[in-house]
Amino acid sequence: MPYSVAVRALCEFSARRGDLDLRFTPTPSAQEGIAGHQLVAGRRGPGYETEIALRGEFEQLLVRGRADGYDPVRNRLEEIKTHRGDLARQPANHRHLHWAQAKVYGWLLCQARGLGELDLALVYFDIASQQETSFVETHSAASLREFFEDRCRDFLAWAAQEQAHREARDQGLAALAFPHPSFRAGQRELAAAVYKGAATGRCVLAQAPTGIGKTVGTIFSILKAVAPCALDKVFYLTAKSTGRQLALDAAAQLGRGAAAPRLRVVELTARDKACEHRDKACHGDSCPLARGFYDRLPAARSEALAAGFLDAAALREVARRHEVCPYYLAQEASRWADIVVGDYNYYFDGSAMLHTMTLVHEWRVGVLADEAHNLVERARAMYSAELDQASLRAARTSAPVAIRKALDKVNRGWTALRKAQAEADGALDLLPAAFLAALKQAGSALEAHFAEAAPGAADGPLQDAWFDILGFLRLAESFGSHSVLEFADEAAGSRKPSARIRIQNLIPAPFLKPRFAGARTVTLFSATLSPPRYAMDMLGLPEDTAWVDVESPFGPEQLRVQVVSRISTRYADRQRSAAPIARLIAEQFGAHAGNYLAFFSSFDYLEMVASEFRRRHPEVPVWTQARGMDEGQRKAFLDRFVPGGTGVAFAVLGGSFGEGIDLRGDRLVGAFVATLGMPQVNPRNEQLKARLEGVFGAGYDYAYLYPGLQKVVQAAGRVIRTQEDRGVVYLIDDRFARPAVRELLPAWWRISRAPNLPQARPRISEEMAPSASSK
Template sequence: MDGISYTAAVRALCEFTAKVGDLDLRFTPAPTAQEGIAGHAVVSGRRDDDYEREVSLSGEFGALRVRGRADGYDPRQNQLEEIKTYRGDLAKMPANHRALHWAQLKIYGHLLCQARGLDTLRLALVYFDIGSQKETLLREEMDATALRVFWEEQCGRFLAWAEQEMAHRALRDEQLKAMRFPHGEFRPGQRQLAEAMYRSSARGCALLAQAPTGIGKSVGSLFPLLKASAEHGLDKVFFLAAKTSGRRMALDAAASITRGAPLLPLRTLELAARNTACEHPDKACHGESCPLAAGFYDRLPAARAAAARTTMLERATVREIALAHGVCPYYLQMELVRWADVVVGDYNYYFDISAMLYSLTQLNGWKVAVLADEAHNMVSRARKMYSAELDHTSLRLLRKSAPEALKKPLDKVHRQWLALEKEQDGAYQGYPTLPEKFMGALQAASNAIGDYMAEHPAWFDAEVLEFYFLALHFARLAESFGEHSLFDISKGEGGRAGSLLCIRNIVPAPFLKARFEAAHACALFSATLSPWNYFSDTLGMPDNTAWIDVESPFAAEQLAVRVASHISTRYQHRERSLAPIARLMGEQYASQPGNYLAFFSSFDYMDKAADLFCAEYPQVPVWRQPRRMDETEREAFLARFREDGRGIGFAVLGGSFGEGIDLPGARLIGAFIATLGLPQINPVNEQIRQRMDAIFGAGYDYTYLYPGLQKVVQAAGRVIRTTSDRGTVHLIDDRFARPEVRQLLPAWWQVA
């Protein structure tokens, strides 16, 4: 291990060595990042002119290098400060939280004494109340010798683990360099994709990769970035997906790579959502309520050590390890992110407003590569991440059941909400600014709930807590409100008695830009990423983003693509379209019986088409996508597509069966797509169109055409899955014959 060092941030070191006792979330959530920054600025702004801010410090202990930035140093008082912002009653802060803060300050204290030759130092924990703007100082005088002893104790405790991790990293990189592609030979197109992925890491840039379905994109993306991990010094690869099926393919890809390199100690961790990983959803996250939170940090080292000896840390495996050691599975997986090589999870873990993977990357200075599968979903998913809704009906019900101490602040929110509804004439209205009085009342109510939680640690009310977190999210987005978002009010929507308030993100770019910049390399890949500038513009990708359109392994002869240019599926023409659509489907089925999927723009349209088809062609088996469908019903729908089966499955475009399903060979030989997939024209989408037009000059294309055609191409992509498949796709609408629509279809299609 000579010459090799392990670098850790001060906070990461202390969280490893100084966290003890219960997992306790009663003093959280903390102030937002913006509030924290503002709080630090207020405190430092109150100091003298010679006050030093953000003091960079570092030190070494054997092979361990520790670095960080102390919040501030006052040379006149010889006082080193660690500033912590908070809400609520400081006396309610758990003791182990404060112990962690002291540990961080003492480490910084040693590093400062060492750097400046100080014999003694005054340490000050500065707690700043975001609400009252008051400071509480806790001081302690320490000499350099005592600080050095504390430093050596903490570093000594961490060093054994660090040396183990250095050995793991050295063996990992050695095996990655020697690793061969797990499937022997690349599939057609797969090598081109893999080379582009590797080059993006070599250049340290972002990549948009359009690659056909069926070439093995998951392993074709993960393999080259694992090779790059050894060559380019990457710490971790984050593989992110929009749906469970995408995460499953990523885990399968990691497993196949590990099987092909039996000496490779690759730790792959699957992140599960809290609502699926929590063992006690009826209990609060602290030791007095949940048995898996009690003593969490005391039992964590043994659980962490057991997990570190495991390569495939899928959700079930993490749960088994966690329960064997009496700790919470959800928070164990959070801890294991630090020690994993590949992390598989949902987009939100890196791109969301409070993204854990992004935060840890920033905190620890990791060099990471980010893979985003099925990235055509990124725009819609990112918009949801940076949007927030509040339902007046929920607030009305909440006011009746909330504790007495919370009714007054909730009533103020209710009154301000009623005032907004009274001022609005129509059912829907978009606004250029946020309502100040309402936002003030909402913030006051959030503070009141937070204070009540701190004062009543045993209290638990799911409805109040849900409103609390929604209100916090709403307020957080309000802090960064701008031209990228809309504020709107919808009254009586969906039979609702009250109104719906929404901060609606239109362009995620301002939020995601920093996420892309924080990654050494970031690759977005999908079968439908055209036109590339739509994704680059709306997602805020770097100027040096590379673009590749991977050659299709499929030949035009494999897929007969036919445009029914004599049929219009526009809303006003739908009744008249039903008969010709039924006839076209009946003729195709008669000429080539087998399994087909038929896609429509809505359940109503689908049901009418299916009813008529069944009446005209009763001999053809038909099954339909139900309006509300659980996993069992979804599996039953797909089970009808057997190799020896025949019939037509009716589905809604953009639903569960338009992407992410694999029906190779005779399981699916054709598709009918009776829609362009265009989003519905409504007041919200028209607001989006106007905003897109103002920002990009392409309102209709960015709002309607591009998102619609992506769904069409995805659905058609269900038909040809392998180089031996044959099939037929009918594009049913006269607009498919237009040049501006045709150019958005895959280049390898030969459209008749």
């Protein structure tokens, strides 16, 4: 069976040379590129052909792709490239790559149609001026065939290696055994759902409790589906770095042993974390790791993929030995990896790298999205944009005269925006046409400026202003019922008024639907996805998405859940609730000393209760979550949960310690949740409620209740992590006793009402103090 490769991938592999050069130059967006191709094709004659599917073989290599256009009257094959600005600034290696693609397509067309010779044209279309610049060469079929075969020979050794890797990988995966003696309760059910999703090409929404081994179970199952379902790659996506590490650990575990499949695993990390020279720009004149990057890439790529397991540390070591950029080495390695582990944004964002690669290379991918209850809020941020009047005014100070005039017009447009906002009684539904027109003119002026500027000479504030305008306009063009406009006038009446306008996404479903459609299968899993209709509506999952609610492996005897209904945690009642909550924590600690986590809805509420508890019980160790904790501070917070330890930690619900942390055994014996976790009542959330009521008929539930209770269940899930764990959870608020709320809590919980609180003792007795034992 031939090894299949796209024309673009073949040429990128064999024809890229020189520096990595990421100096800023204006480039068309994907939509502008498509529109440019269509406009060029529309200028051609009636017999002009577009998107011609071509394929050809050389030895064990199958090359496939789609040529941009062919004019049979002139016998001319065109490779169309969109651009902005002066073509003279185009790097020579780019033109070299474009000619390589044109020549490969040229031979495939000659072969398919029996042509003896062919005109090849590189057609560069300027998006701004809509002018074409063409470079034409005539080639015989024989010369094109020779060029094609030379490219194929360059690739064949690599292709043979890749084919051997895939065959060995698939054979190894067929024999892959689960890495434990048996599945945990619920783990097999989850694994089966993942496999069936891949086999049927469906998405899966799986609610699976903490502690069943979701990570290793889902990765094992999707790997077993790779060969029978012809999957090219697996993407494991997470919301936090802790999830990435769990996935890497599971992949490493599955790859151990002499009989284990040889898997290539790549971790993608953020550019600012991977960069070795943050004080340098990404081009050969500045950064030594960009200089000659593509010349050194083949050796670095070979060593990296031979290593197989490429977490951030391993990638950095390989990159250092070959003096290449580790961030872009990771991107290159992901093209040839079996498993790619990274953040949600690498696949779900508007310009997501993995999604783009999937479409370009026509990969069949299986996507696993961990802790998927986070995806709604994360996607809202991905598809929102903001403009700040003060920032645009500041950028104007360093701008040329032509751009100053355009930005001045935008500045005057804020006046129209204020007027429209006032006329709409603070509920602006549409952006004024004049304001949008001014933004477009400013964007065009900035585009023209950067198109003529020397590469990399862009002024920072001015470049940022252009990016902000482009991002805002992009979302303005797709503005609809899924988003709202938020206007804030921060200095009304002053000599220099300052306002902000934000397109705030509320329902990410329309943007995420193409992401689900682009994959063979997507499994979203979490301990908190109930009810499924909420996730399907908000994320835009297909209607045939399978829902799986995995039974918990834990029994009600392991977790004592008590509702404290005599204390209200509503905002108006928080001051008077501090003493009763502090007393409740002290009573539980006095009855069973150990490590506890107490969750609150805000830092202010947390500090209020923590201060009260410290005042009443200074002998009990207390540590609190602080605003803006860095990674080291978060680690220090968690390190205090030692086996056999005692103390009370105070944290914010939905923050760093409300999910994704694993405190097994007696490192944590109980939790107090002093809130339903519902978002604050504010103008944005009230607007969200109204919009969701209009679209789905479930405004309060979708805006407040479901997101809040997801946080509660996640926080409570920190207590029971294994079959051996025992603990207690107090749900503090009378609303937890309501049937509508109880229905959304885990079915395996046996919930009871806490008895009336006794009077607090003056001090916790010495035998219950910090040195006492745990559960």
